[in-house]
Amino acid sequence: MMTEPETTTPTSEEGSDRAELRRAVECVLLVAGAPVTPEQLTETLAVPLEAVLDVLRDLGQDYAGRGLQIQVVAGGYQLCTRPEFAEVVQRFLRLDHREPLSQAALETLAIVAYRQPVTRAEIETVRGVRSEHVLERLLDRHLIREVGRKHALGRPILYGTTEGFLRHFGLQDLHALPPLRGDDPRAAFIGTAPTGSPNGEDLSL
Template structure:
């Protein structure tokens, strides 16, 4: 492995969050294209030798992570920081923000039919959602959108990777309604 590749591996191993190609380039004083090429080589090398870790692209950056096959082993290991669960209300609120952003709180509440203040506060506090601007409407309400943290936590590269409900499922719903 090249010296740069080894340094990249060290940086990714030590970092608790995803690192972008640009960030890594700055840290390692190397051109971004070169960094991206080395990252690809690093990821391919892990795949080739069936390594226990994988290089994943999430939220516009790169993370070194374990593979799902070893979930049970790690669970038995214990003592690993587990992230706190998200409540159903928070998950629904997050779904509205993620799929329809940017949205105001009033829009959120209309869609869910209930108040969203608590769920929204949780999501803001956990860095999944942030204020992205204000709507040009009476009262200039705050608009909310998802963060990079959200993409990372859900293993998504970008919003384009948000899963869509199956078309058949949607059709079925419509038939039921009619």
Template sequence: MSGLKGILEAILFVSGEPLSVDRMLGAVDGVDRAELTSALRALQADYAAEGRGLQLVEVAGGFQIATRPDCAPWIKRLERAKEGARLSRSAMETLAIVAYKQPVVRAEIEQLRGVDTAAVLKTLLERRLVRIVGRKDAPGRPIIYGTTRQFLQAFGLKDLSDLPALRDIKELKEAEPFTLPNLDVDADASPEEGRSSVSETESMGV
């Protein structure tokens, strides 16, 4: 049982989404439904009894490892600290292109920058400065990017019309790194406003 609990904990941890019993049965050989369900209940009890920061919850027809609600204040504090991190020159350059050229796809950004931007876009998504606004009606249906309300807040802009005159991309490359202010991110923001999951962007073909 202990070995099975460890296996289930591992696959639940890396999945990033609720897993049904059927999906877990497909991933674990030589285990029947009753045994797997029993191991899940035991794992659930372990989390509850040890007072850990994680819990095993049933949601959306499956099981998922999630943080405990009473840990939310510390998680939010960490998120604020992330938002106060410095943006590199490459991140600033990419963000400027998105801001001035939006709606824009990755290929258009890379044409202007001359380098791959996948990692930088993921960083900007994680920091809620850039969001996914849809897909372009073109071969491959590439993802379209735009800026967020957090972007406006970070740079003290009322709206996009307040953007200063666009500087040359070469000048942006020489700009100093920018330190983001600690923003009070609205926990109830719409999903598209703050979509930032790395795994999600990978699955969508960033």
């Protein structure tokens, strides 16, 4: 007499773990900015490859009929907009909807403007907190640029302002910067103390 094959029903705990894995994979794909391979997801999330592939298939179905899609590109998976909405996305990106510069960004920008060319270490000495993140964001917004390297140990990068900086503040040239009152260049833009994260790195812009 033949017996029916046993079937297993996922427990509530397994279902919860799978849902959490789906959310984690979705987050990684969102911030990656480039195709992510299943192997990278496996290593990052510390789960079996088969579980990652199952979740990617599920997410692909979930995004069907929506403005976003999970696309297989160059052996990896990427969360991207659908081609039919390309014109809408391009129209939006031509507009400047960026947030105003934060206190941390203004502090860093003031130091670069008045002391350029200046290194990251010199900026951090004035601010008292790590400034890697803020510098990266200011570079992304084309308000500062790399102008060379200092002739010192390690050849650190030197930063200076851009034409975009002048346009942003309505300045004809750097000679039009407000005169400094005291030794701290931050006082020319704002007069408050720097803010930082608990681990000493400034994360705001």
